[in-house]
Amino acid sequence: MSRTVGEHTADPCPRCFVHAVRPGEPTAVGGCDVVGYLCDRCAHAWTRPVEDDLDVYDIVRVDLTDATLYGTVWQMDADRVLVRGTSGEWLRWVERWRVIVY
Template structure:
């Protein structure tokens, strides 16, 4: 289960379950776009597929370099998503690989 740490969301490692803020890096694997993550505790690496099935009004999480945002997909393009915060508190374009659908 993920939890908030300051302005970020920490995710557990699937091997050792250590919770840490992991931004990942975009990669291509087997012809698909993915995000590569690394656990600094046990050195385990894993891939998360880039979300391809994002629809307008989906609830999403955006892992940005300076914070984690939760909101609604307001507009979806091939390589980016416009994320709107609840009550319209923010409207931000985010690269698709940084988005997780909730």
């Protein structure tokens, strides 16, 4: 489970369990699209799969460089997702690799 740090979300490192804001990088491992992370404290690297089974109305978390947003999938393209804010106050297209089903 993640915790909120200001406008960012901090997830713990699976090795040292230190919470920190970590930007992910899209990459591929074994032909699968994944997001790679690196812990600044212990140098552990890990990945998570890019969500490929998103549906309209899924509740999601969007990890941006400068903020973490929570909302609902409103529309999808092959490489991007339109996310609507929880109260409908915003709509934003984001890259699919930034979206995590919440």
